[in-house]
Amino acid sequence: MSSPADRSPRPASFPDIGAALVLAGLAQAALGAYLLSLDGPPLASLAVAILGSLETLVGALALKHIATRLARLAAWVGVSATQALAIANGLVLAMAARAAAGDGPLVLSPLATPLWLAGIALVVWGCSRRGEASAVRRWTRLEIAAVGLLALAAFIVRAWDLGHMPFVLSGDEGSAGLTAWEFRTGARDNVLSLGWFSFPSFYFALLSLGQLIFGRTTEAIRIVSAFAGALTIPALYALAREMLSRPAAFAAAAWLAAFHVHVFFSRLAYNNIFDGLLLILAAGGLWRGWQSGERRAFLITGLTLGLSQFFYTTGRLTPILLALWLALLALHRRPDRARLAGLTSMLLAGAAVLLPLGLLYVAHPYELFFTASRVSILIPGWTAEAAAALGTSASGLVVEQIWVTALGLTVGELQGIYYASGAPLLISLSGVLFFGGLALCLARFKQPRFSLWLLILAGTILAGGLSIQAPNSQRLLYLAPALAMLVVLPLEQAWIWAVAHWVRGRSAVLVSGAILLAVMMAQNLDLLFVRYFPREEYGSLNGAVTQEMIAILPAFPDETKVYFFGGERMGFASIPSLAYLLPDAAATDADSAQDVPADATGLLAIVLPEQAPVLTKLERRFPEGAGMRRYNRFGRVLFDLWAVGEAAAALPSISP
Template sequence: MPSPSNVASGAKSSYRETVLIPVLLLAAFGLALFAQMRWLSLRAFDGWALASALLAVPILMLALRGVSREMLLRPAPRETQPSVPAVTLTDERWRIGLLMAAVVATLILLAGLALPSPASGYNWYALLWILAIGCSLAAFAPAPSTWPRLRWPTLAKAQPWMPLAGLTLVALVLRVWQLDAMPATLGGDEGSQGLEAMKVLRGEINNPFSTGWLGVPTMSFYFNAPTIALFGHTFVGLRLPWALIGTLTIPVTYLLVARLTNPGLALGTVILLTGFHYHLHFSRLGSNQIADGLFVALMLLLLYRGYDRRDPLAWGLSGMVIGLAHFFYAGARLTVVLAIAVLLLLLIRDGKQLWREQQSGIVALLSVGLVTAAPMIQYAFRFPDDFNARINAVGVFQSGWLEREQVILGQSALEIMTTQFWKAILLYNAISDPTFWYGTHDPLFGLVEGAFFILGLGYAILHLGNRRLFPLVAWWGGAVIIGGVLTENPPSLQRLITTAQPAVFFVILGLALFLRGVWAAIAVQVGRSFWLTIGTIALVLSLLSVRYYVVDYTPRRIYGHTNSLVATSMAGYVLERVDPEALVVFLGAPRMYYGFGTILYLTGESRGLDVTEPLTAPIGGELANLGEPLVFILLPERRDELAFITPRFPDGTLEVVPSPLDDEPLFFVYRPDM
């Protein structure tokens, strides 16, 4: 017969499982839903929504008190013994030799880059750079005698990876299918980057270690050039490399989240990320911002692999990724900040043990990172304004924006920066993109995703000391602050695309925590059904997100704004209807000029002439005496100036090119009979 104390304990446990946990779970989720509902309704900061969100998280924690969460956050084990043979630089002189070779190659490279540009340019210096990186990595690689024999994986070993392989294939299809039609507008910034890549092909840009258009590193244009050479100056030629980068982000994110937490959360994360409309959109643009998330995920994956396995080569590869990130979009420099933050956390947690166990790895991280980034570090010292051009243009302090706003709004710096903070922080819950890069009027998350995001992010913040959750919180928070709070006009989504991966992870984490409470309430062990439920919900949300992008967003032609829509249509018209020998005379200023990146890229830099001043009398002078075939294109606001063209060029035909959205005139084409 059970003792009274056991009966009381069992009754208390039964009461908690059947009554208390469900009530607390419903309260937590209800508060998160209420907060997200308020934010979706108001599309602005709201105190009641914030209070509800802040209250939802501790109630969720209370519901899960005493409930094991180990299966949710069971990371890859940190091994007590190195998984690879120890690397000791002082005992193996050939490693010192390789490091010295890397240093010498780097010094020669930097000395050459400081000299006046040779006639052949600096392209061949890339070989010296690759050699230096290879030597620095080889210095920390296992000795060849310890390398394992390569064998083809058996079906049994390959089978666990098949879902990820299939998902990556789906991600690829979603990112390359109809790449010239979704979005159907080619943005001006896309076109400008395409023009830079065409300069690489022509040899006009011959230094991969400098910056070009708007301070973007030229290596980005070198990366884009091969597909333009292959497919021509087309949508596909410009966008395909970045679609592949967006696709590659899927398996890398899976590997990172699986190492930090577990494969179940990782699979749920990448299922949702595969169809997440925000990540999908930027993967389909011919612009380099989508690489930010890949660089950060790959850096963290290699850093934690090195830490867990005491693998200096993985540490060194992480340093290489940090260095490479400096040759693409400025946002990828977040890798440096994150690496420092993670190292500081590990130092706080492990103390002197970190250096004792990981000294070779930390040296590898610093050495390979410096060798890889050396050309851009030198460039930053020689040309600081060019290196920091984007930061100087959009930073609230560097550009003088904050001072101007204080005068315009009559507010203090603290008031303005507080507004900046809430606009950036709420980019997934309440605030829509104010720019033409995405331009949707809807926040990035809907009601359900937003509610789970609140719970997942809140839980991770409360466990900030967890070395497996910290990098994801630091990634999201660091990007929001650096790319949002500290730049004008937040949340400008082109600067914040790197937040997509941690944000989606927090959605899945919040969902998993909620379902863990449900499973505890019904006294069911966490098993296959648990993870299948998470995967199914993630799949439904992912499909709904794809539908939003394809069915709701894309047909509205929001991306790129009106000017890019005009430019894309103009370029198509010029390619299809205008003789290559003809000169296009464009009356579009001050709104648009023929040098708009989209027009020149898609038409292969066709010949055009801008009439910048309004015509007030019949045209004469040089324009009137041009003996070559002419085609006049006029924007609607300058339509009346056609009356000053026809006296000199009579008997022409006028064509109205309608907008694909509302059939209103997009531009007019006058073709003189010459």
């Protein structure tokens, strides 16, 4: 029986190919000339013009041998010559998108995003095979309903009271919100450039969709992560059901739905929650494609691989880990023509997505590593000093950090400015089952369905060990789907054993597994919502000060003159969340009471605790004023207020 790639479309005649080459080449040459007039990235513009001219020449000069080779190459991939032309022109359009986008927040041409999307569409259509049957096991209605309800429950857990848990909107979230808001105001429209902290702007464009619905609010920028986190649940189920039994797949998805680290980062305006989702989609497509030769599965992998580079730095691991896994897949099942053609399609689709961003990094290579360099222990000069302070060598420090990161899985408390939960990644029963799953994977490493999770585990621990604040929660988040699989593997093995050796006891095994799963889910939700959020330490003390200012400043009249006494610790606008949530708020950073005019009326002074002498002088200078002390939720003093005039009259309206 022939494989899908053997049933190749009949090559088109040369006159048809030649005419298509001429028309497409002329259009590309004209596009290249237009892009050169924009004074944007010259290499991309010039490449588009040159490739268009060459394509025109090939068609016009009747270079039949080139066209024939093109047709043969198309036949090998299993597509028509017309589709091959679509692929080539799609890649050129993706390259043109880079030239039309430029480097700044505003595109050089409004054609930038349409060119990118058109290029992706052409490549996907060019690589597709018509009438291809799906090799996926059919989903039952009950299965669809169960997974849908689980995904809905996961979203509710991630979106409930999103504006107050976490209570503080961190400075990083505020910066992300400000960048996203630029898409709403028209100050930014380039989704193919870089934004805050050198992250690709595509993520901030997604955040702006939340702002379109909810406005300039905390919920608007956090809801996108809640959706991404919830979508990871059915994505993991879809992959797991191809590798394991359906009960085990549902258990893995349910465990991830309640996993405390995954739920927490699904409630932040931070882009790392997308990395796990795209990893699972890419791995799922590759697994299905390799098992069946199905072209659309390879295309899904290619698209998600390309898109994975538009989010957090852990996404850089995805193509590396899947390349290693592909080698193991090839050892387990030798690739035939259908799979090699599928891999080619995968790479072409990924290239179409990634080309604009990749060419930007080629032009500005330091931007590729900027974000990672801010959190790496390999910063020049830092490693040697830290190693000396700990009495070890630089290499010894790296090994120690990797070891500490590994301990964070089940023993060491998670660190990081985002989520220091006071617990390891895996708690209680989850940790016990994790070791069982790890042992199973090690024993069956040669089987790709087990080796994938070990590769993800090893890669993430290594990357986490090279970063500061190990074991760092925001980097270890990448592990979440793999941990879900490792935790349920012992339950899966128990189910397999019962089916083979204890038919009458299958129900008992299934019920026992369900009870264990429910206990693990309850333990994770209890840690996050019952033990962590009530004592939340998310964000910095300065962030808590800013959050309180955001809460009280709207109570004062618009004409109130605000003076902020932050000393050396912070300035009024040092935490971007204030600028995001209160864009019209303004204050004067002051050092002494003398900075406030003696005849000032309607003033409000915000004084940090370490500036107590300033508060005393303000009270003496403006004895007619009134004061109030503001605390955080745990009774710690955040700052004192001293108000004069109408501002003093507004103090009673502020809730204690």
